[in-house]
Amino acid sequence: MRIGELAAEAGTTTRALRYYESRGLLPARRDGNGHRTYDERDLAQVRQIRTLQDFGFGLEETRPFVECLRAGHAEGDSCPASLVVYRRKLEELDSMIERLGAVREKVARQLARAERARDELAAGAPAPGGPEPVCELGGRG
Amino acid sequence: MRIGELAAEAGTTTRALRYYESRGLLPARRDGNGHRTYDERDLAQVRQIRTLQDFGFGLEETRPFVECLRAGHAEGDSCPASLVVYRRKLEELDSMIERLGAVREKVARQLARAERARDELAAGAPAPGGPEPVCELGGRG
């Protein structure tokens, strides 16, 4: 199969596949015309790459999985190096989720505080210490 | 105050401040030598930018807050446009956290499955359907 067909089968583009090759992730045979040719094993490798990328893995992080497939394993995560990447990614995900959760709480508290201040201003005091500043400097009306 | 001092006070760099200016976020007066001069209000604006960036806001997202401060408000989130950004960011954070949580579970399940397969292979069958493929192609030993 040629590069266009592989791209279609794997749900990606020819540009991405050439890029993988340039990174040493997807070596290609050539036919008489100099065109790249691939087989089912290459398709499995590309699918492995796409799956991991959907999980947020960087290209380099997919390398152990691809090499594991090329070594003949049925699954890309049958090799120790792949498991190491899994574990590292789990730690990354946990710390990212924790950080994002903390930020979420801070933003939520800021929003609640700002809304409270706005409501109090609207309800009670129509100018406690001078004229109100005008929001939206460059308003379009 | 000049740009170096402002950068030190705000915990950033002169390069970042000039970048903000180039984006129209931080207009600067000039002294006789053509040097940028700033006051306390500029400092407050820069601090607002940094705080939001620590929360993961992009520069453009800080703009309503900065303009709100420049309009004379004591807080950058006293204006409706800032609240809109808060709410949008909360939604983004929620969906990101949800996505990451789902990915985390998938990766954890993949890891568990792969470890189980490895253990079963090590314990039971030392070659059920042919020779084992060799992991780590380019091993360094």
Place this chain on the structure above:
DNA sequence: TGTTGCCTTGACGTCGGCGTCAGGCCGTAG
């Protein structure tokens, strides 16, 4: 014989938020 379609290589563009370097001005301290 042209036209389409797929392929090739090479190289520059994208996005964000700056870092870093080059070349030069201004004021001050030794």
Place this chain on the structure above:
DNA sequence: CTACGGCCTGACGCCGACGTCAAGGCAACA
């Protein structure tokens, strides 16, 4: 006089994963 520090502008570099364009080759089909 010279060195140094801080400032100026302008421009290229960086990271990741490609997108996009240019210029050309080769095969099939009308």
